Amino acid sequence: MKAIAPYAAAPALRGTVTASVSWISSMRLDLPITCICIALGMVVVSYGYSAARYDQPEALGAYWSGLALIMLTTTWRLAQPGLTRRERMLIVLALGLALYYVKVMQHPTHFAYHDEHAHWRSALDITRTGRLFNQNPLLPVTPLYPGLALATSALAQMAGLELHTASIVLISAARVVMMLGLFHLFESVTRSERAAGLACALYAANPNFLYFDAQFAYETLALPLAIMLVYAVVRSQTDRGLANAPRLMTIAVLALMSNAVTHHFTSYMTIASLVGWSILSLLMHKSRGNRPSVLIYIALAALLINMIWLLYVANFTLNYLYFVFKSAFEGLVSAAQTAGEGGGATRMPFQVEEGGASAPLYQRLLGFGAAGLTVGGIPFALWEVLRRHRTRAIAVFMAAAMCLQPFMYLLRLTSSSAGWEVSNRSSEFIFLGLAPLVALAAINLKFPRWLDLIKRWMIPPAVVVLMIGGIIVGTPTWTLLPWPYHAGSDQRSVEPIGIEAARWSKELLGTDRLIVTDRVNSLLWGTYGLQNLVRGSIVLHGIILSPVIDDYGRSLIRDTGAEFLVIDLRFSRQSPLFGYFYSEVEQSIFRNPYPIPLSTLIKFDNIPAANRIFDSGDIVVYDVKRLGSER
């Protein structure tokens, strides 16, 4: 039954019981059964996580099965005709929330990711000081974009919640905004509820949806706000929406303001999208449906608001982003130059270090399959846009954005880590154009009947391959599940021994002390301990890794003003899965440094000016203040 536009039907519906009953009777069991399948998928994933915590072999299989069940059932239902609009939207909502709680279940009781700790530190500082822009020793740029930390701290204070609980509540609300925003936006662009639903499932299959855009980090809040504001602008362009243009602009401007103070990259991508779309609209303005004036006002407002924030508050961001993009671009140029000479500056997918284990065949097949499906869907989407939507500026703009995806894959083939970073962070933006257009093509393109049947059956597994392959390419397997502790392995290294040592420091040493430690303990001491950290001191970390310490080394420690060294003795038993313990250059400074000999780690026992003040078995703390006073 086709959804009835409420405002048009309202006079008939008002006070009419019969119409309400017939509306309700149109709801079938498909929606509840889909919800049950989604819930069962979550149960299987939860079991997979539990098995991983005890290093059981079935963990990964259960995890993939649960994810596949969630995506298969939702994509299958959403691809079918005959659903009501409400059903599609509820399935989309259930999908979005289910995948968010898949991420929550990975580490349900604490923050685990690197960026989560950085933003948590910002939220802690706002809560304890009542002010913004406190220095953050974990990630200096985060206080300049305080939207997420501020909203979390505010919710925690107003509702009397712990920060971790408040973060889950806030991100759940943001996820609702995101899924509804995606559905409305895609529906406006494709003019099809069915394509909108399928497009939402396709978007949820982008590599960053499951973890990166669900973690407690600023993009997680900024992206839903950006999607909502783009929808408000799209809606203001329609015939019916014209009368509402001032109201929708109010919504858009408020969303722009909050976005500008929440995440730099999302704001800049929003500006780029609005400006690009405005230019296309101006060029195509004589075509039906393109009314550029509201769009131009919003684009100008976006530019103005972000420039004000950038110039008066966050000018550090320019340097921060410039070096990332510069490094990525240089990596691409270098790879192109050396491609015919043996490809020294290139990296093959699933390439492993000497002595490392190669990815299993199924992972490589899924990874390549995901890339192939993404790139392979682009020509069909372009054809669909050319056929039916070439007069619509928004569709043309999305098609152009979608064509960037193959270039992003090329960036991954460079040996530059910045190149990989830029490529990885772009998918959630590019998929905003790719998902609706590919969904539209998948639904509208007509094939011979037998091929059409195959197409209908192949869409759900294709979306599963897209999702799982994207996850495999973007996320190492050792971080996907909550495996047991491993030293120097980001979220796998966040555990009670390190946490309690950090808590001890806050209680016995006070806060804001200057600490030197490794990457993971920095996160714990910066949050649980509220300590400051000596940053960017590669030389200092090199001193910790040398087997002996001389006067020069002592003077370097003195010069940084460091008060305490936190040494994790587990580094003498394991090698870091992340690649390093302290800094990324330690492997080039020390040949075969792992595991680090125990004698190297505890060499400070023999230095009279260094007191070993704390021992928890695996973590020891040295007080080195006297190294600063003794000459």
Add this chain to the structure above:
Amino acid sequence: MNANITRRLDVLACACCAACALLLALLGIDSPLLRTLLGAPLALIAPGYALIATLFPRSTSASGAHLRFSTRLMFSLGMSVALLVISGIALNFTPPGIQYWSLTTVLALLTIAFSVLAGYRLGNISADSALPLPQRLSARGFGPLQSGLIALAAIVAAGAVTYAIQESYRARRASVLHLWMLPVESAPPNTLRIGARNISAAASMYRIDLVRAGYTIQQWSNLPLAQGQTWEITTTMPLDAPGEGPLIAALYEQGISEPVRRVQYWPR
């Protein structure tokens, strides 16, 4: 119920929630449950809903502004978050800063103002054009079977999350035993604060030896440390303590000959 009130029930609810949360904050009433029940909606939905109700009062006229329930929900949540962030930025530049009572005051006043405006705008819409509240909210229910199955799905999903939480706690149990020795700043030289804490190790009896160059200077025996228990003492090293080198405090567990923890201090 009075038709005027019925038409404005949603914005009245927003205003009441805001007013109650404001009273709770300003009067300093200590009720965690009330704080959660009133504070969470005030932070996440009420201000945005009232703002959207002001911008889009329910009307069927072509020039009026009608929003579907899903659109209204999306904008309400999004605008609430936006107002929360913008209010916090503004409060940063005020003397009180970002605190529970200042945040609640600003958001409550905004919500009440928007609710009053929305109520006024609803009053300007003719009775024929205005949509009744059930139509506006448009959250019509499902049949009993559908509702039951969806509720079952929600329970199963909640069960999955609960299971994950339980397993996370269980798997993260580790034996955590601390020993520390810190100089006491405002005390005679070589005054030390020695402590031990059992966070999650099994309860046991311990001994702490304070030694220097093989000489035992002090000893504390038969220290029971149950889970969650802390032991601490402040002691001053005697001036005539034998030996040279660092003072070493070693923690021994009953039945184990080697120390399980060791800290050291080099006397000045």
